[in-house]
Amino acid sequence: MKDCLFCKIINGDIPSEKVYEDEEILAFKDIQPAAPIHILVIPKKHIDSLANIEEDDEKIIGKIYMVINKIAEDQQFKDKGYRVIVNCGKDGGQEVMHLHFHLLAGKPLGEKIVG
């Protein structure tokens, strides 16, 4: 989608440090890491927010979690643990309106918000 930052990263108009890519999913390093490992995992299809997923998107969202586990395994932090966060909408703190999963790891992640 025109004027979407992450679509521009997908099509290469904006450079990124890619971690994983296939025909449906891209993972790249967050520009302002909140942990030693901070990766954004996104569908290549433009979906603006978790709030607006459709029935057809079920499969890609499941696949994103599989990719997250593959990255955790490849980068050898699967055993130590990691955190996955999706910010949704204004109160959720979402700034980029292209669905993305924050994958955080590499240190004890501190305060839990839930649980």
Ligand code: 5GP
């Ligand atoms: P949100 O706040 O929408 O959940 O997360 C957006 C994330 O995108 C932030 O963690 C921010 O650091 C990251 N980000 C914003 N602009 C860029 C960019 O141009 N390149 C990369 N790699 N990450 C970005």
Ligand code: ZN
């Ligand atoms: Zn987009």
